[in-house]
Amino acid sequence: MPHITRRQVLALLPAAGLLAVAAPARAAAGVDHARLLANTVAVFAGTPEVNARPEVAGKLAAILRTARQRLTAMDGAAEGELFAGLALGTDDVKLRQAFQYLYEIALATRTAGGELNDDATAQRRVIDGLVWLHERYYGDQSKGYYGNWHNWEIGISTHVSRTLALLADRLRAERPDLAATYIASMDAYLRNGENGDVDLDSRFHTGANLADITANRLLQGALTGDDARVAKAISDQATVFATIDPYDLQHGVTDGYYRDGSFIQHDSVAYTGSYGRILLTRVVQTLNMLKGATGGGSEDLPGVVYRWVADGFAPLIFEGWLMEIVKGRAVSRTGTGYADTAVIVEAVTDLAEHVEDPLALKKYVKFLPAANADGFVSPLSIARYAAIRADSAIPAADLNPPERCVAFNAMDRTVHRRPGYAFALARSSERISKYEYMSGENLMPWFQGDGAYYLYLAGEDQRQVFGVDYYTAVSPYRLAGVTAPVEERRTVPELYGRDWYENPGHPLNFTSSSESQNTYVYFPLAGNAFSGGATLGAYGAAGMVQSDDAAYTAKQAGILPDDFVAYRNARATKSWFMLDDEIVVLAADLSGQGGRAAVTTVDSRIADPGDAVALTGEGWHGGAWQAGGAAPRWLRYANATRGTAVGYAFLTRQPVEAGLETVTRSRRVVRASNPDTGVTKNVFTASIAHPATGDVSALAYALVPNATEDRLRGYARGPLTVLANDRHVQAIKHGTLGIVAANVFSEGPRHAERLLVDGPASVIVRYGERTVVALSDPTMKRDRVSVLLHGAPRRLASADEGVTVRRVPGGTLIQAATRHAYGRTFTATLR
Structure with missing residues (x-):
């Protein structure tokens, strides 16, 4: 994503906005x-x-x-x-x-x-x-x-x-x-502002909230003929266009769009799908409102918004469904991912009126499934949308290439796309919150940032398998991909009798909107630094070390009040390697901590009770797998009614508990203000237990979208090999693709196949006539990362800026200068 700084934003402002910045007390001309x-x-x-x-x-x-x-x-x-x-x-x-x-x-x-x-x-x-x-x-x-x-x-x-x-x-x-x-x-x-105006240093006046406030103040200034108010509102809102540089924060604000397409609101919540969507809508509305009403100079700002759409939103929309991983507490609302996308479609339709070359946006509008335009805010947008849809000269085209892997490392999210499926992964770290709860919404969010993943299948009505009904029917301890301790937790209202923890007399001043409430109740950070990964073309590797959240850590340190309840998490070191036909998952150092057992959920999927659902499998020694029997070599979940299937190829041998259960719950279990609507679903869960006593376990499996039984049987002969799987290194090899990928979690050199990686780091190597190496620093703390390729020395063909390649005894050393790269991938091509 092109980088636009605060200085560049000011240079792009209309004349009225510039004058307000220079002299906010003076009346500005040209409005x-x-x-x-x-x-x-x-x-x-x-x-x-x-x-x-x-x-x-x-x-x-x-x-x-x-x-x-x-x-x-x-x-x-x-x-x-x-x-x-x-x-x-x-x-x-x-x-x-x-x-x-x-x-x-x-x-x-x-x-x-x-x-x-x-x-x-x-x-x-x-x-x-x-x-x-x-x-x-x-x-x-x-x-x-x-x-x-x-x-x-x-x-x-x-x-x-x-x-x-x-x-x-x-x-x-x-x-x-x-x-x-x-x-x-x-x-x-406007009490969180300053003297009745926006305060750019206020934590309340950022991102989508800032866009809302300034849009209101634009109208207020126009109503009273107050040029200075309009100019100040324009200049304040323009700050949301600036790409967030985490190493040079303006006004201490982390909310906004990042270079890799990430969007954050509430300091540390991955929020493209809710607040990011609101911000997109509001700035496009402002462009419409200001058209012809101020002087020129803002022509390039629509281009910035275009990059938000192409690099921030498009990867997160699969067949018209906006993914769950970027919605914060909004995942518990009854609106659907299709309705969320309709809001984006309206904004994109209007944005096409402002960009220099609108064809790509119009093609994308045509590519997405038809939206219910009656739900658009503006009649103008409806007319424009209808014109685009009816124009036979505009071909439908996605903004995504058919195969794409996007590392939104600035918000601890990864999206992996293929024509038949999309895989979305939610992580957390000392930079990004484990979850968001607030205002009685998302009541049981505890593990949503602990490696929870969502596998979307092509041709599926996603309302039937995800959305609010997924969180309603599936246990919060059994979200797909999560390792959770075996325990029962209580929601915030159950714990404290209200939607927040109240203790204004404590030194941390716990009130409903205090910073301490945010830090320890609403959206606590994790404690781990390692969360991120590398991409190589359309392939990806991601890793995370699972940790406690900020509330539990603070409680153990004696910082929080005695009646404040904090829960200890399970431990795990995890990697996800995203290829063509499968996503390989490795987990090691698994423990419930404190004498508790833990459970890793391979997958949880929901279906309507009337759907024809079948679960089949095969044991490691042949023969049909049966629940409670021998460890499966593979399992297959198929919904014949919907024509979809997911396979699970196990690369390590362990008992797997898998089966179907009919569950009925009210949507109010996840959000207090939801209608008391009963949801009945058949819930499929496949999970692996980790006893409280015994050896720390490790496991490896592949998620295989749209798998047939024959294809799953084929994994016994390859092409996947687990090279390492412990708390220091997790690595795999795909023989057909010629890919070796590794996450190294420990400091110092670690071996993986023909690689010697100086950790911590994430590495993908694809061997062939030309060997391509991708490197990143998932901790975002290192000045450089390096990998040694053993074997005959190779020569440099091309490399990203900041990458050096040199011959050394035993092979070829590739180094990437990762200082202030914020998890970005560096690549080198060798011959």
């Missing part, structure tokens, strides 16, 4: 406020020309239907209510909803072609509602700001700012004071 507001109305309500198109009819009907429901709720409101059933005064969510309902009515009154368009009565009801809410529940800041900060600084302000923009003409004529009154209150509620 057409009327155009900005008109653009905003067009974005959310459409235009007469666009709204006349048949493709937009469904969206217009939905806008009108919602507005009529809200007006009916106003008609039925009891004393002290603005909307029937929405009791106000103590619940910040309901107050936010009240402002949302007013916005939805206002939207219908500005939607050209709708029955409520320019309805003066409805608009006055909205204005009266704004006055009523301000007088009773919002205007007194001493009584407000209860509950979640996000509602007060972002949620309410978003609905209010948009409502004021939609009704700007009528407000100027009938209540010219109301916009200024509300803006003053919104500034007062």
Whole structure:
């Protein structure tokens, strides 16, 4: 991904933004406020020309239907209510909803072609509602700001700012004071800012949150003709375009996009699929709102967003499904990966209007499965999307090559893609959180960053095998790929009787949104440095040393209060080698710790109870495998109803517990606010037990997507060989591909086949007429890594910058300067 720095961002800003940076107190010239507001109305309500198109009819009907429901709720409101059933005064969510309902009515009154368009009565009801809410529940800041900060600084302000923009003409004529009154209150509620404005040093004003706040302030400035506010908002929002350099953090912010396509929010959570998606949407909306309203100079910023899409989002979308590994607590929500992708499709559709060469984006829009455009935010987007889909001159084309392996090492994620499947891996480290829990969402997340993986099969309806129902039906201790201790844990609400741990009197000041809450409850870091890997073309190697989280470590050190509950983790050293037909998994040094047993889950998959599911296998000495019998050489899980199958080829001999179980649970077990909907699934689980006593075990197996039984039988004859599998080195060889791959976890030189690797490091070598070597530092702490290839000396054909190759006694030494590379892979081609 091209690197854009803070300095370059400032150089790309419109003139108004530059002036605000140079002198924020001065009024900035060049802002057409009327155009900005008109653009905003067009974005959310459409235009007469666009709204006349048949493709937009469904969206217009939905806008009108919602507005009529809200007006009916106003008609039925009891004393002290603005909307029937929405009791106000103590619940910040309901107050936010009240402002949302007013916005939805206002939207219908500005939607050209709708029955409520320019309805003066409805608009006055909205204005009266704004006055009523301000007088009773919002205007007194001493009584407000209860509950979640996000509602007060972002949620309410978003609905209010948009409502004021939609009704700007009528407000100027009938209540010219109301916009200024509300803006003053919104500034007062911006308590994590500075003097009622954005504070780029605030941990709350980063990434998607910053984009939301600044988009609101753009509208507020346009409403009041405040050039300086608009200019400051532009310059503040522009900082989200800068690629995060972990070695030169600006304002201490780690939230944003990284060179390798990673996106982080909340300091340390892999979040492309939720906050990253929101940021993408918001910046594209801002580009639409500002079009023609400010001076030039921002032409290259859409190109930066294009790279977000190509390198950040596209690898994470498989056949229209946005993967689970980058959603934080949002994995527990009932929305689907297809709906998540539809939001991205809308943003990409609009982005094509701004980039210099839009064809690749339009091809990608055409390539993805058809989205439900009625769910788009903007009628303009619906019309543009329909035009792209209908244009026979635009061929469908993925932004991903057919074979791709992407190491998102900055957020401890790996995605491996082939035409028939995609494999997604979630890791954690001292840099990246083990999981995210917050606000009663993702109640049982404990092992989601401990090497949990997801195998997506081509042609599958992913709603049937993943999404919220996967987390509902599958035990949190049996997520695919996880090694977990044998114990029962309790959720945060079960432990403390609320959605967070409360202890404001403790020196760490535990309150709902305190830093200590984030560090030890919401998204704790792991304790290991080794998490990452290398890629060589479309092949990959990743490794991780499993550790305790920050909460358990702090509790053992006596830092946390006595009543704070922290859980000890199991131990494991793990590697994943991602090839063409299989993903090889090695695990060693496996222990439940503290006298506990542990279990490694090879896979967990769900199916509808009516699906024809079969489990077959073969023992190491031939004959059909039976549950509870001899160790299997291979197993095969097949869903004949859906035409899918996954094979498991075991490369070490150990008992495997595998079978099907019908499970019924409510979706509320994973998220308190989910509907109490019962989910019944047949759950397939294959797992390997590690007793509390006895030798520390090691295991090796291959996941084989779309495997037949004949293909699984073939693994007895190769091509896979486990070269090493302990806590120091894990390495494999694939004879057909000519690949040797190794993760070296210990310091110092370690052997793997014909390699001598100076660890810690991750290495992939592909032998052939030309030998290609890939190196990386998964700890992100080393100045250089090196590997010695034994045998006849080889000459350098080509190499990445920072790689040196020289002949030494016994072979060829390849060294890569990994200082400040943040896990990046370095390659050299030899002949």
